[in-house]
Amino acid sequence: MIDTHCHLTYDGLHERVDDVIAAASAADVDRMISVGTTPADAEKARALSHRKPNIYFTAGLHPHYAEGYTDKAALLDALREKLADPKCVALGEMGLDRHYPEPPFDVQQRVFEWQLELAAEFSEKSEKGDKYLFLDQPDDKKGTYPLFPKAIIIHNRQATDDTLAMLGSSGIDPARFVFHCFTGTADELDKILAFGSMVSLTGIVTFASAIDLAAATDRIPLDRLMIETDSPYLTPAPYRKVRPNEPRYVADVARFLADRRAMSLDDFTAAVDTNAERFFRLN
Ligand SMILES: [Zn+2]
Numbered sequence: 001m002i003d004t005h006c007h008l009t010y011d012g013l014h015e016r017v018d019d020v021i022a023a024a025s026a027a028d029v030d031r032m033i034s035v036g037t038t039p040a041d042a043e044k045a046r047a048l049s050h051r052k053p054n055i056y057f058t059a060g061l062h063p064h065y066a067e068g069y070t071d072k073a074a075l076l077d078a079l080r081e082k083l084a085d086p087k088c089v090a091l092g093e094m095g096l097d098r099h100y101p102e103p104p105f106d107v108q109q110r111v112f113e114w115q116l117e118l119a120a121e122f123s124e125k126s127e128k129g130d131k132y133l134f135l136d137q138p139d140d141k142k143g144t145y146p147l148f149p150k151a152i153i154i155h156n157r158q159a160t161d162d163t164l165a166m167l168g169s170s171g172i173d174p175a176r177f178v179f180h181c182f183t184g185t186a187d188e189l190d191k192i193l194a195f196g197s198m199v200s201l202t203g204i205v206t207f208a209s210a211i212d213l214a215a216a217t218d219r220i221p222l223d224r225l226m227i228e229t230d231s232p233y234l235t236p237a238p239y240r241k242v243r244p245n246e247p248r249y250v251a252d253v254a255r256f257l258a259d260r261r262a263m264s265l266d267d268f269t270a271a272v273d274t275n276a277e278r279f280f281r282l283n
Pocket of ligand 1: 093
């Protein structure tokens with residue numbers, strides 16, 4: 001089983017990360033994608049991914065941390081350098097969040113726009129057939145991996161229309177985006193599905209208070225769906241009181257959704273893991 005979105009670098013997980021990974025493996029969660037939320041955080045995730053073969057990482061600037069990034073070239077260079085790593089499977093998470101008043105929305109939009117430009121820049125290169133040189137590959141492997149299309153992880157909270165507008169005008173293939181931790185309305189979900197992106201669900205769908213959300217997610221076609229923990233946050237039922245959340249609990253998200261879809265856990269897991277392997281190009 002794959003946890004497609006966790007933060008193994010965060011407090012609560014990082015200081016005992018070997019145990020967290022071992023506990024996940026014991027629960028059949030054998031691969032994890034540790035999502036970077038700033039360049040420095042991505043660097044920590046990268047170090048972990050180089051130490052653990054079953055850990056992948058991503059690099060992006062989360063909207064919560066957008067404040068203070070005023071140098072576009074410096075930010076994009078830092079992200080480019082991470083994206084060049086073969087263990088880096090996505091750009092992001094990045095996006096828009098209206099849940100908190102800070103940082104100001106225009107600050108969030110600015111760094112999101114820059115990161116979309118970065119993705120578009122590499123899309124053009126890969127369409128032309130250019131190969132990206134991975135920095136730390138042995139010479140005989142250099143130039144053999146296309147950098148993009150890499151996956152792009154979108155954080156959207158209460159900003160679906162704004163997010164879709166910016167993704168639409170980026171010109172990037174909608175199938176490259178995943179809306180991670182989807183928690184919106186059925187209407188918002190329909191817009192995302194019509195746009196053509198993937199949708200990923202966390203333990204929030206298992207919460208008794210989220211019955212409408214769970215019902216709405218039934219409309220996600222099986223081949224557009226992925227699952228994640230977003231740990232250390234959002235422990236799924238029946239372990240909601242366990243803090244922090246850990247990748248091993250992705251199995252409980254899977255069980256809940258398999259039941260809703262009247263599927264066996266094995267069939268459901270095989271389907272969402274196939275999606276994750278395809279979307280993130282895991283080997
Ligand atoms: Zn996250």
